[in-house]
Amino acid sequence: MTGDCDLVVIGGGAAGLGAARAAARSRVRVLLVSDGPPGGDCTFTGCVPSKALIEAAVRGRPFPAAAQQVRDAIDAIAATENPQALRREGIDVMLGRARFVAPGCLHVDGQQVSSRRFVIATGATPFVPAIPGLAEVAYLTHETVFDLTEGPGSLAVLGGGAVGCELAQAFARLGARVTVIEAGGRLLAKEEPEASRLITEVFTQEGIDVRVDTRVDEVATDPAGGVRLALRDGGTVTAQRLLVAVGRTPVTDGLGLSAVGVAVNERGYVVTDDHLATTAAGVYAAGDVTGRLPFTHAAFHMGRIAAGNALSRRRRRRYDPSATPWVTFTDPEVARVGLTEAQAAPRGARVAWLPMTDMDRAVAADRTQGFVKLLAGPRPLLRNLGGGRILGATIVAARAGEMIHEPALAMETRMFTGRLAAATHAYPTWSYGIQLTAAQFFMPVAGRHARPARG
Structure with a gap:
């Protein structure tokens, strides 16, 4: 494909897919350039295979069966992101290595593509330390x-x-x-x-x-x-x-960023502002290549914002990662959103804590390793009325990855902490622990009451 595009997205991972799909929904001509199969790290070497391997291990499968489960999961999800599937969504796809040669001009394996708007979403690759041998x-x-x-x-x-x-x-x-x-x-x-x-x-x-x-x-x-x-x-x-x-290191080598004035920082990440704009007019960046939150869901969200801002002639959206949750899929899982206690202490935060030993569902499942920790701080003017607002949460539990979204929603919507305590939760569920923990900001629960945060 040659000629003008309304938007060119460089990179076929989560950030690139988010950008391309957002642009396609806007009914513009969007081109996705990927130097490998669309889907990127998450589909082929990250989230999908690792979670398939973890599930196989939990089920006690022998390694050959676990390896096959990994391959099956990759194949199933990759089929929803391949070039044919993306073209059905209105996204043009070119496979090849992209390189800027001049403002508004890109070469893909020698073929020229032009546009006034670009989103760089080339991701990151494993960092290998310089250890002798x-x-x-x-x-x-x-x-x-x-x-x-x-x-x-x-x-x-x-x-x-x-x-x-x-x-x-x-x-x-x-x-x-x-x-x-x-x-x-x-x-x-x-x-x-x-x-x-x-x-x-x-x-x-x-x-x-x-x-x-x-x-x-x-x-x-x-x-x-x-x-x-x-x-x-x-x-x-x-x-x-x-x-x-x-750790990870950004993929920027060979992109020709200097040819269009895209700056990188001392660690090689593309420099972006709050709107995900780079230092070059019309060029935005999203995902791991920016050095911001290194998570698939964060990259996809950044991609959508970057594409929207690149195409917008009016109001642009800011990227705010403060309410983005993340999960480490160990057993038990470790999930977090927002601030830690040490980070929240200077803001006058209070801490509510519930061990899994006091959570009936955890007791029934014999999965009592873990805890729920909620941090709430005062609102401007209203202070701690209604329990203040949630500043952060950490959950360690068998289902922490599912439980974390309730405090994440509370942060995103800036709801009063009291609404988490007042909302009726089904019993006995893992999420019932959120209600029990939030209630400690208002009254003792099992002898526990919210305390001041410590730095």
């Missing part, structure tokens, strides 16, 4: 780990963030002896400390060796054919396979 071993990342057809007998996981923790537990349940190595002081460092401690306890109970405050100085091939990690404290870890899960 690492490049010489056959390490895995989240882009390659799902290609395994046989489960490793042992697995070392470098990184204790969400990806590392999810896959560590899944592989342990699939029969591998797993060691998690985290340079920081705790697993899931962005979450509440209580959540980190609980997940560490669960991992230890399940036989996962957790090493925090631990750095790797060198990686080498083990004489037995696996990998050997030399630790800074003098110890060693050996495993059949090594998974590197220490």
